[in-house]
Amino acid sequence: MVRSQTMQRLKVQLAYDGTLFSGFQVQVNARTVQEEIEKSLMKIHQQAIRIYASGRTDSGVHARAQVMHFDSPLDLTESNWQRALQTTLPNDISIEKVEKVPQDFHARKDALDKTYRYIIRFSDDYDVFNRNYEWHVRQRLDIKEMREAASQIQGTHDFTAFSASKTNVKGDKTRTIHNIELHESDEHVVVEVTGDGFLTHMVRIIVGTLVDIGSKRKNLQCIQEAFETNDRRVLGQTAPPQGLFLWKVNY
Amino acid sequence: MVRSQTMQRLKVQLAYDGTLFSGFQVQVNARTVQEEIEKSLMKIHQQAIRIYASGRTDSGVHARAQVMHFDSPLDLTESNWQRALQTTLPNDISIEKVEKVPQDFHARKDALDKTYRYIIRFSDDYDVFNRNYEWHVRQRLDIKEMREAASQIQGTHDFTAFSASKTNVKGDKTRTIHNIELHESDEHVVVEVTGDGFLTHMVRIIVGTLVDIGSKRKNLQCIQEAFETNDRRVLGQTAPPQGLFLWKVNY
CATH class of the missing domain: 3.30.70.580 (Pseudouridine synthase I, catalytic domain, N-terminal subdomain)
Known part of the structure; x- marks a missing residue:
């Protein structure tokens, strides 16, 4: 060489x-x-x-x-x-x-936004071959209610409540979520989230909260309350890591 | 209880x-x-x-x-x-x-036949998420030639050449392969084999030989030669284990 x-x-x-x-x-x-x-x-x-x-x-x-x-x-x-x-x-x-x-390209600084996908399996059947690539929730999910919650999360907000308490991010926690879409099929819901930046566990807390709202363990109001109080505890669970895929980085 | x-x-x-x-x-x-x-x-x-x-x-x-x-x-x-x-x-x-x-049911003795599927990925792209569930061969495969070879393997034969030399099976190695089908999609060929019994590595030697025939490393005649000589060496490679699924046991 x-x-x-x-x-x-x-x-x-x-x-x-x-x-x-x-x-x-x-x-x-x-x-x-x-x-x-x-x-x-x-x-x-x-x-x-x-x-x-x-x-x-x-x-x-x-x-x-x-x-x-x-x-x-x-x-x-x-x-x-x-x-x-x-x-x-x-x-x-x-x-x-x-x-x-070119020498001035930077993978982190030049990224305009990122898209994540989170794969939820909601059927009763356990799929042993995809256990490391999806979250198996056995509840029926109210997708309409989840879409309503997703639309409230979109936009520019202080996402302090949506980040792990152990987060390394210092300073301003304002981020913009450009889009959250839910794609539904027979046994899966795929949550696709695009935004300009993400705090520690942010996508997993969004998805965990959507699932808790879809299964009636949380109600829609918790989203607004989280933005008002910045309190992690008003939101739902943190979805497990294996369903999450960094899908695309846009430059 | x-x-x-x-x-x-x-x-x-x-x-x-x-x-x-x-x-x-x-x-x-x-x-x-x-x-x-x-x-x-x-x-x-x-x-x-x-x-x-x-x-x-x-x-x-x-x-x-x-x-x-x-x-x-x-x-x-x-x-x-x-x-x-x-x-x-x-x-x-x-x-x-x-x-x-009933007390007289026996999972092994009552099995009429079994179906295996073997998943081959033949596109250039490596799929990191399916690496444990398929065999990635990078050659172009002549599916028509593979189907012809498969049709010659079907039927009742002494399958000695199609078994690992370390096989535990003693005695008669005559088996009946009822059916071998190749299902082709954009990036995959799925080989489905149904038979009344299988020797050690038999499906993997069938699939490895089909792939070697499809990629022109072996020619069709090796099948007949294997049945005539009972010599493992005239056949193709043993396909790796991760593409193989025991798909169905019929009673």
Whole structure:
């Protein structure tokens, strides 16, 4: 491989199965996506290369299309980059696309908004083959009521009540949710949430609250109350991680 | 729970994700489906209960509808049996149905035939979320040629060449394959095989050989040669376990 004088910035779109990862971000004594990718880059470069993702994902959460960037002194084609990464990575990470981008591209700072999908299975039947990729709730759900709640969450709000108390986010917790859609099929409801930024556990608290409203354990009023009081406790449960997919990052 | 004087025989239909199992049958120092079910029955009965399945499955092979039976002195309804088993089992085993059956029902001996499905992904794209549930072959496959090969495998033959050399099956290796069908979609070929009995690795050798014929690494003549010589080496590869599902046991 040729080492060029200048550094090339690479934008990478990747998918991962979050089941066996303790989330994206490197931490001590835990298997993380970032660690596996940086190990792969170390093998390719024989030197440490740091990656920057659009954001982290929690333990057990999946990505269909996470985006990251890194800088390399190596001069490879985009398809050779894809191959080099894929062959050195474990099989629960998939490199979907590699693009050479200008030096000022930044995977996190340039992201305009992100779309998450959350998959809820509401039929009585347990699906053993999808247990790591959906949340199985056995209640009947009132989808109309859930759609009404979703429409109240859309827009620009202080989302303090919708974040884990252990959140790392400091400062302003105002975010804009552009859109929440519920797609219903025979056995599933898919909640699709697009917004300009997300606090820790925010999508999972939105989904858990929608399910609690759909199953009548909470009523619609809790949404307005949460925005008024900033109190996490007025909302519903935090949906489990395995139903959540980082679906798309828009630039 | 009431212990009745007599034993009740129970027929159980179950699904399991084979990924984290070393196959069905109990073995030392390995996690198996049988062991988990017998541990669950031990919890329910406070005594050892032996189960009898329609047959074993290999390490990594899945079941959509395995069937087993056992005898119990406990007097539970069918739905309470289902609940008692499900709540004491790990989440990669799913109890689909429990039926009280006459004392002479036998899950293995009464099985008329079995259907397996094998899922092959032939597109270039790797699907990280289905990596444990399909075989990703990157070649273009000649489905017409594979169908021709499948039609030659159908029927009653000595299947010695189609079994692992380490097979436990002694004696006659004549089996009848009633039907092999290939279902094609955009990114997948599903091979469905129904027969009255299967030798060790038989479905995986059939599928591996079909794929080698479809990708021109083997030619059609190898099937007839295998039946004439009983030589495993004239056939194709053994397909990996994760694409294989025990789909249905017919009584």
